[in-house]
Amino acid sequence: MLKISKKADYALMALQHIASVQFGDVTPGRVVNTKEIAEEYNIPLELLAKVLQVLSKQGLIESHNGPKGGYLLARSARQITIAQIIESIEGPLAITDCSHEKDGDFCMQREHCNIRTPLLKIQDSIYQLLNNMTLGDMMGGTPLITIQSPSAQGVER
Template sequence: MRVSTRGQYGLRAMLELALHYAEGPMTLRRVAARQAISESYLEQLLGTLRRAGLVVSVRGVQGGYRLARPPEEIRVGEIIRAVEGPIAPTECVVEGGEPECWRAPHCVSRLLWEKLRDSMLAVLDSTTLADLCAEAEVMTAGARAGVFPHGGRTTSEG
């Protein structure tokens, strides 16, 4: 029950673009380097994300990628769906899925998978890139103040 590297890399790349949203387009090369992802593989993913309408690309010399919308308006769920397909623990509970198996009407497990799916969606579709940026902000603020990221304190006096 793992999210693939496509999902993980996709999120990291989008997050990287979100953190530099104010600046112009960011090159594939730079994103790949900062996130330690193979360039050729990331190129695939960014292509997918572009076709899904989540990023826009600028070709040519000063080109690169940027988010198609501000970070507040991009949900993690969208990213995952773009690179991994529908979010569902089983085939039989894909959102808007018609192809119920013959046992669906009396299938108790299916109810469980639905609940699981919904709890996953609750997290993924309620979190935006801006939310994650804010958390990154807190982390780096803590690090700047000499507090290790998993420590409780966010700021320090003086």
């Protein structure tokens, strides 16, 4: 189904929350801790903690230890793309197993595979999609990139 994992979902929610607190007009610059996010969105605390650790290790957010500690965005919300977030959690985008094959490590079908090239094209397009949308776009209600097609008009924003 081309689903993205729950962890990545949580990462998106958390980052959106951090961004909106940090750059909001209520308490700008405030540090946000794990517990606050977990309670706000009903996310299992421990799992969220692990997700945030990964994001921190990947350099998307910076952690502050000790009491009054918490997390802050490492860069501005407009400099963090959805692709970066998802890939931080799930690893490089790979629509099919053979996307990033190296050396002799390839699938059984490789020699006669007729779908690899087109699939890689699709994957590339999806990546562009995710990489052209930033955390900032997700918050403000900023215009999103859209591919015009008569078939789909379902989503309002």
